[in-house]
Amino acid sequence: MNTLEKLEILADAAKYDASCASSGGARKDSTSGKGVGSTGGAGICHSYAPDGRCISLLKVLLTNVCLYDCHYCINRRSSNVQRARFTPEEVVELTLSFYKRNYIEGLFLSSGIVRSADYTMELVIRVAKLLREKHHFRGYIHLKTIPEASPELIAEAGKYADRLSINVELPKQESLKKLAPEKNVHRTREAMSTINARITETIADRKELRKRKSKAKKPTFATGQSTQMIVGADGSYDSDFLARAGDLYGNFKLRRVYYSAFSPIPEPSVILPLKSPPLVREHRLYQADWLMRFYHYGVDELTSAESPNLDLDIDPKLSWALRNRHTFPIDINRSPLEMLYRIPGLGVRNAKRIVRLRRHHAITLEDLIKLRVNLKKTMPFMICTNHHPARLELSSSELRAKFAPPPTQLEMDFTAQPVTTTVEKNMVKQAGVEALHGEF
Amino acid sequence: MKTISIEPHFQAWRNAARALLAEQCHPSDVLWSAKNDEGDGLLFADELPALPKDAPRLKVPKTFVRLAETVAAHRSGKQWALLYQILWEMSCGNDRRILSNQTDSRLRTLERMRATVSRDIHKMRAFVRFREVKTEQSDKENFVAWFEPDHLIVRINTPFFRKRFAGMNWSILTPDECVHWDGSRITYTDGVEKSVAPDSDELEELWLGYYRSIFNPARLKIKMMQTEMPKKYWKNLPEAEIIEELITGSGEQVQAMMHEQERPLKPVPRNAYLAKLNEMDAIDEPDTESD
Numbered sequence: 111m112n113t114l115e116k117l118e119i120l121a122d123a124a125k126y127d128a129s130c131a132s133s134g135g136a137r138k139d140s141t142s143g144k145g146v147g148s149t150g151g152a153g154i155c156h157s158y159a160p161d162g163r164c165i166s167l168l169k170v171l172l173t174n175v176c177l178y179d180c181h182y183c184i185n186r187r188s189s190n191v192q193r194a195r196f197t198p199e200e201v202v203e204l205t206l207s208f209y210k211r212n213y214i215e216g217l218f219l220s221s222g223i224v225r226s227a228d229y230t231m232e233l234v235i236r237v238a239k240l241l242r243e244k245h246h247f248r249g250y251i252h253l254k255t256i257p258e259a260s261p262e263l264i265a266e267a268g269k270y271a272d273r274l275s276i277n278v279e280l281p282k283q284e285s286l287k288k289l290a291p292e293k294n295v296h297r298t299r300e301a302m303s304t305i306n307a308r309i310t311e312t313i314a315d316r317k318e319l320r321k322r323k324s325k326a327k328k329p330t331f332a333t334g335q336s337t338q339m340i341v342g343a344d345g346s347y348d349s350d351f352l353a354r355a356g357d358l359y360g361n362f363k364l365r366r367v368y369y370s371a372f373s374p375i376p377e378p379s380v381i382l383p384l385k386s387p388p389l390v391r392e393h394r395l396y397q398a399d400w401l402m403r404f405y406h407y408g409v410d411e412l413t414s415a416e417s418p419n420l421d422l423d424i425d426p427k428l429s430w431a432l433r434n435r436h437t438f439p440i441d442i443n444r445s446p447l448e449m450l451y452r453i454p455g456l457g458v459r460n461a462k463r464i465v466r467l468r469r470h471h472a473i474t475l476e477d478l479i480k481l482r483v484n485l486k487k488t489m490p491f492m493i494c495t496n497h498h499p500a501r502l503e504l505s506s507s508e509l510r511a512k513f514a515p516p517p518t519q520l521e522m523d524f525t526a527q528p529v530t531t532t533v534e535k536n537m538v539k540q541a542g543v544e545a546l547h548g549e550f
Numbered sequence: 551m552k553t554i555s556i557e558p559h560f561q562a563w564r565n566a567a568r569a570l571l572a573e574q575c576h577p578s579d580v581l582w583s584a585k586n587d588e589g590d591g592l593l594f595a596d597e598l599p600a601l602p603k604d605a606p607r608l609k610v611p612k613t614f615v616r617l618a619e620t621v622a623a624h625r626s627g628k629q630w631a632l633l634y635q636i637l638w639e640m641s642c643g644n645d646r647r648i649l650s651n652q653t654d655s656r657l658r659t660l661e662r663m664r665a666t667v668s669r670d671i672h673k674m675r676a677f678v679r680f681r682e683v684k685t686e687q688s689d690k691e692n693f694v695a696w697f698e699p700d701h702l703i704v705r706i707n708t709p710f711f712r713k714r715f716a717g718m719n720w721s722i723l724t725p726d727e728c729v730h731w732d733g734s735r736i737t738y739t740d741g742v743e744k745s746v747a748p749d750s751d752e753l754e755e756l757w758l759g760y761y762r763s764i765f766n767p768a769r770l771k772i773k774m775m776q777t778e779m780p781k782k783y784w785k786n787l788p789e790a791e792i793i794e795e796l797i798t799g800s801g802e803q804v805q806a807m808m809h810e811q812e813r814p815l816k817p818v819p820r821n822a823y824l825a826k827l828n829e830m831d832a833i834d835e836p837d838t839e840s841d
Contacts, residue, residue, distance in 0.1 A: 114759045121763035139713035143733065148714040154676050155778060157789055159765040160797050162774025169764060177824055179815070188816040207753050208760075210693060210718060211680045226823035246717070258827065292827055373768045374807040380815065384808055387769055463652050470651060480653045 111194060117204065119194040123174040123185050124220055126375075127277070128368040129336055130155070132166045132215035132250045135272035136333055145246025146210055149272060153250075154215055167218040167252060168208050172196055172233055176222030180279070180290035181379035182343045182372055185222050189377035198237040205241060209249050216250030216272070217241070223256065223292075231259035231267065238270035253332075257294075257301035264301065265308060268332045273365070274305055277338040281354035285344045289382060299362075305335050306362040334365035341395060342388040343372040347418035352398055352409045359403065369395040394420040401426055404458055405451045423514035428454040431491055432506040441493040443472050455487030487513070551579055552596045556630065558584040558702060560622035567634055568608060569601040577638045582630035610640060611649055621663045623671075623702045629663055632656050670700045674707050677783050678722060680715075681751035690733060693720040696747035696786060704729055708736055723747050754788045761789040767800035768807070 137150030155164035173195040174185040184191055205217045219237055223230050234253055241247040253271040255264055268274055276298050280286050283295045312331035319328050337358060339351055355367040371387035378384045398420055401407040405427070412426050413419065421429040431438060431454045440449050442456075442464055450461035460481050464473055472495045478485060490499050490509055504512070552575065556562040570580060614636070621629040635656055639645045648654055680693035693715075704727050711722065712731055721730040725741045775793075784790035818824060 114756055117756060118759050118763045121760050125764045125766050140716040141713055143716050146715050146717045148710075152672075154672070156676050157761065157787065158775040158779040159761065160772055160775050160793055160800070161766045161769045162771030163766070163769075164778065165761070165764060168760070177819065177821055179818075187819065188813055190813060204756070208757065210691065210715070211682075211751065211753060211757070212678050212695070212715075213757055223823075225821075258830075292824070294831060297830070371769070373766055374804060376807050376810060378807070378810055378812045380812045383812070384810075389769060389771075466650060467652055470647075477653050480655075480658060 113200060113204070116194045116196055116200070117170070119192055120170045120172075120174060120196060123171045123191070123222075124169045124218070126184070126370060126373060127169065127218075127220065127254075128163070128338055128370040129218065129252065129275060129366070130164050130166045130169075131252075131273065131336065131366060134334055134365065135250050136330065138248045140246070140248050142246075145248060146206070147216070147246075147248030149216070149248065149250050156213055156215065165213075166215050167250065168205055168214045168216070169218040170196070170201065170204075170220075172198070172201065172219060172221035172230075172237065173224060174222050175224050177225075178223055178290070178292040180293065181382040182279075182289060182340055182375075184375040184377050186379070188379065191377050198233060198240060201237045202240045202245065205249075206245060206247065209247070214249075216247075216252070218252040218254075220254035227256040227258040228260055228263060231256055231263040235263065235267050235270065238267065242270045255301065255305070257297045259301075261304055264304060265331075268305065268308055269330055271332045273334050273336060274332045275336045275338070276301055276305075278354065278358070279338070279340055280344060281339060281346050281350040285346055289344060299358075302335060302337075302358065302362040302364070305332070309333065309335070309363075335362070336364055336366040336368065338368040338370055340372050341369050341392050342385070343382060347413070348391070348395060348398070348420045349409065349413035349418040351395055352402065352412060355399055356402060356409045367399060369399070390422050391420070394422060394426060398426045406448065424510065425454075427452075428487070428513060432510055435506050438491045439493045439499050440491060443468055443494060453488055453491050455484035456492075551581060553581045553583065554596065554598060555583050555585055558622070558627065559705075560619045563618070563622060563630055563633065565601070566598055567637055569599045570634070571608065571637065571641060572601060573599050574642065575599075577631065577635045580631070580634060582627070582634070584627040584630070608637075608641065610637065614640070614649060617660060617664055620667050620671075620706070621660055623667045623706055624663045625701045626663075629660065632660050636660070667701050667703065671703050671707055673783065674699050674703060675710055677779075677787060678711075679786065679788060680720060681748040682753070683748055691718045693718055694748050695720070695722045696744055697722055697724050698744075698786065699724055699726070702726055705738070712736060751788075758789055758792055762792060762796065765796050767796070767803040770797065770800050772797060 131153055132149070133151070133153030135149035139148035139150075140146050153166055155166045157165040159165060171185070173193070174191065175193050175195065176183075176185045176187055179186045179188050183189075201217070201219065205214075208214045209216070217237070219234055221230050221234055224233075238251050238253060241251065250273075251271045252273040252275065253267045255267055255274045255276050257276050264274070278295060278298050279290055279293060286293045286295060308331050312329050316328045319326055339354065341351065351369065358364045358367060369392050371389050371392040372385075373387045374384040398407075398412045401412065402409065407426075407430070411430060420426050424432075431452065437452065440453055442450060442453070447461055447465050450456060450464060451458065453461075456464075460483055463481055464477075467473060467477065474495045475485070475497050478488070478494065489497060490504060493499070552570075554566050554570070556566050618633050621633065636648060639648045645651070648657065651657065674697055678695045678697050680695045683692045683694050685692055704722070704724055708729050711720070711729070715731065716733075719732050721728060723742050723746060725743070727741050728739045730737045730739065779787075784793070
């Protein structure tokens with residue numbers, strides 16, 4: 111099998127992992143003249159595929175041979191997919207060739223589990239070690255970590271990588287038991303805890319060395335970890351996903367939790383019938399995740415026992431506002447910043463601008479227009495100098511009808527031509543305008 | 551009324567602005583033009599007043615300098631007058647805190663220019679594609695890229711490419727100017743035409759293979775792709791030539807998947823590690839955290 115054939119199989123095998131971040135690595139570059147590469151600034155998306163996902167890293171598996179039988183995964187042992195295997199040297203060569211042509215920011219390497227967790231982890235580490243030590247590669251390296259690998263190996267992986275990740279895959283152990291019998295939430299959390307401890311420890315050590323102005327070589331370790339959950343493969347509620355995300359952000363300081371809509375694969379399992387991917391649901395989860403991280407919303411504010419799933423028709427912030435009409439309208443000239451965060455249509459950046467601006471003068475609608483605030487969405491919920499909505503002028507259900515798209519099918523339907531539905535279109539528009547820039 | 555003609559970069563504007571300010575020249579009395587503009591500005595330009603030796607050092611906030619450095623790259627040339635107006639307000643006018651006034655229309659225009667230039671800078675870092683050029687003399691690899699920036703950003707981006715690709719020789723050719731790195735020194739030459747740049751690289755077959763395989767046909771989102779990678783860039787991206795083909799084929803691919811027979815389970819292989827996992831499952835505590 112030649113390199114192209116292997117690459118096609120092993121990239122295809124890796125594409126269901128949504129993680130693409132290449133930002134937040136420790137600052138390093140190749141000024142010394144040895145090798146190539148730089149990291150430390152914002153990540154760069156070097157290309158985009160027609161699925162709208164960015165291509166930032168060479169995302170491949172070392173091998174798609176796997177002992178595990180995870181039913182959502184194309185590489186599970188019961189799948190008849192064609193198997194291939196890269197040597198560590200082949201991955202190194204590909205990474206460097208792609209990097210030198212400015213196709214990528216670095217490498218995201220994962221692997222099927224062969225022989226044992228430790229054996230697989232060693233192979234993965236070997237690639238990173240060759241890149242860093244033999245070729246002085248200063249680009250971004252993201253390594254998938256196996257929770258059952260020995261702590262020494264995880265420590266070594268972290269030494270070469272900018273980011274480590276372990277996918278929890280599903281929010282609850284009972285779901286894993288059905289769909290990914292070899293995986294275990296408890297062990298994954300343990301490993302995440304170990305990684306988090308190493309990250310914190312390394313930061314402290316480096317700080318100490320800097321303080322003492324020591325010339326000693328500073329220890330290196332990945333600067334962050336992330337994870338992924340598959341949405342729509344089983345009956346888990348959005349509240350389960352968000353609770354798990356809250357757990358991981360809170361306890362192990364994860365940089366990102368990715369949500370990946372369960373997508374049809376060419377090798378369906380008898381345990382898990384295929385369906386079209388719930389893209390709108392995935393999008394709402396990202397929005398809710400964003401609200402938790404940057405707008406200080408609690409999991410219990412976004413979902414409840416009665417409605418454990420997010421509203422598909424309107425975004426979770428608007429949804430919260432409609433359920434909590436008594437909080438509104440909020441006076442943007444007087445209310446604290448945290449309250450401004452709650453106004454639908456007003457993002458973090460504009461909320462902060464308003465707080466700065468109102469020291470100069472009282473905010474008017476004209477100011478908001480200049481700041482390009484989405485007035486249609488904002489006006490029913492706020493008071494400013496020349497605007498005061500009559501309290502409860504419109505009922506929540508009337509407002510809802512105003513913002514929600516007309517009822518159409520919510521998910522892509524493969525029996526139809528690939529025309530995008532209204533929801534789909536709104537979603538893409540919003541994803542561009544809102545989710546990516548954190549303004550909604 | 552003075553007509554000031556400057557080279558289109560930050561330093562030239564800064565020198566001119568300092569001299570004008572020393573003469574208390576009001577913004578409404580100055581007409582700015584850039585030297586690369588064809589004709590007029592050059593012919594009728596006034597002599598720039600000499601900067602007096604005892605001219606006071608101008609103190610402006612760092613944020614203004616950064617804004618000016620970035621918008622200086624804007625191709626329109628409209629930034630120079632606006633920058634001078636803001637500088638005037640801060641030093642001689644009566645609104646010294648103008649920078650914190652986010653609703654000032656001139657500042658908003660400048661901010662929008664900055665956003666446009668910054669985006670262009672970022673997209674150049676993303677979409678430059680190097681092609682290898684084999685030479686017999688050098689033991690180092692040589693790479694050449696062709697890029698068409700919207701604004702005059704080549705010099706702003708040079709440090710980025712120098713730090714990233716220090717270990718190889720490279721050139722980036724553009725219609726405005728070209729930048730070259732030979733492992734120890736950066737040099738600039740005049741802009742060239744696209745035909746000068748290499749038109750292929752054997753690695754591109756692998757890159758296209760990767761692009762094809764990493765695409766998931768079950769989640770087509772063409773608009774999303776085009777928001778981030780507008781069509782104007784496609785002509786210089788090797789992978790763009792297969793976009794149409796991928797989109798057209800996606801529906802069929804997904805149909806085929808949906809009609810695929812479900813695969814039965816294969817027996818658990820005999821493997822010591824899997825056996826160990828089984829044991830671990832038995833002793834692992836129940837997942838109490840998920841409650």
